[in-house]
Amino acid sequence: MPDGSSAVISTTDYARIYEEQQPRLVAYARSLTRNSWAADDLVAEAHFRVWRRLAEGHEIDNVSAYLTTTVRHLAYAAGGAVRETPRDPHADEQAEAGRHGEDPAEQVSSVDLLVRVLAQLPERWVKALWLAEAEGQPLAQIGPQLGTKEGATAVLLHRAREGMRQAFLRTQTGAPDDPACQVHWSRMPAYVRGAATQRQSDRLLGHVDDCADCRARLAALMRANDRLPALVGPALLVFAVGGTAGRFLLTQPMNQTEQQLRLTVQVLRERQEHELVNNRDFGLLHNADHGQRISTRSGPPTPDDLDELLAMRRETTHLFAHPRAIAAFGRECNKRGLYFGGVEVGGHRLPAWRGVPLLPCGKIPVSKSRTSSIIAMRAGEQDQGVVGLFQTGLPDEVEPGLNVRFMGINEQAVASYLVSTYYSAAVLVPDALGVLENVEVSRRD
Incomplete structure (x- = not known):
């Protein structure tokens, strides 16, 4: 520029x-x-x-x-x-x-102290302070950027301001050495900010009347509190442009609710994948027909084992195996001088056998005896294969079979959401699903 x-x-x-x-x-x-x-x-x-x-x-x-x-x-x-x-x-x-040096607060940059305080505050607070104090935006504009309604935004901003101010005041003079003074020192920031109870205020003032050191400390906090309003904007700017973390936080558009929801959905999807494989009621490993289960010939998965697994159904669209089982199959192919090739799936090059993609699935368990399973599947309703099931028409649905319901905001201005997902799987005909069992992923010692 x-x-x-x-x-x-x-x-x-x-x-x-x-x-x-x-x-x-x-x-x-x-x-x-x-x-x-x-x-x-x-x-x-x-x-x-x-x-x-x-x-x-x-x-x-x-x-x-x-x-x-x-x-x-x-x-x-x-x-x-x-x-x-x-x-x-x-x-x-x-x-x-x-x-x-008579006033410890004057021996360090007040803006620098406040920048350090900002670095310790929750990101959501700093974002709210930046929008309100630095950019001067009204509550109606701040709320959508934080994912909150106007009333919740006001509560959040109040908590952020008071949290920042009291944390800043605690950095001013350091705790006193006298244990009798430490209790009163910890209450001084709240008293200066007008947040102390009447009982706490009376006790503090009674102690300050008899303690010259605490009286000087309280006076220093009063002066710091008077300076604070003029420091917030400069400190936020220094935090934003003077460091990588602050610059990223305050210059990148972010909807915190959306990001937290994204992470929650990812966790649910991981759990969903585990259940679709292992659940005893509808999981693939437990719902394969007995006639569609075979065991390996010698322990490690060989090309002959996978050929037999594929031959048991009229068509196989996917093979699923634990990464260690795929590695074991690769070793067996190498012993025979075979290369099991690969196919393009979703823009990624994946290993394949006989043109069927061999997909890694870490949710397939490996037992203590170092054995696992390989799943062969024909997917799709038209081919009478394995189909996934989910409930439709859910209220507050954000993805198929997944809904997010707003549960309210507590007194700490924390919003709560209930995230639910509904899923199952069905094997339309017996030969749509087969399992190669007792797959040895490594030799026993």
């Missing part, structure tokens, strides 16, 4: 500007403030202001110069009160550093 910009800029595009300008701007801000931590915060705020202006479509002829000017104006605004007091230009800068 060129230095000048007149179009709406994406976070990904601004990341390059951030990487190019950040070292120069930080050095410039430090020369103005003589405080590296304050300089980092000023630069972060400058980046946020410039990014927001670009994102809103305003024209900036020279982004680099505009950033420099913004940093200078912010530094003057922040340091104006300090400059009113004359100071010796030759004074040791360490003395000034010592004065800053």
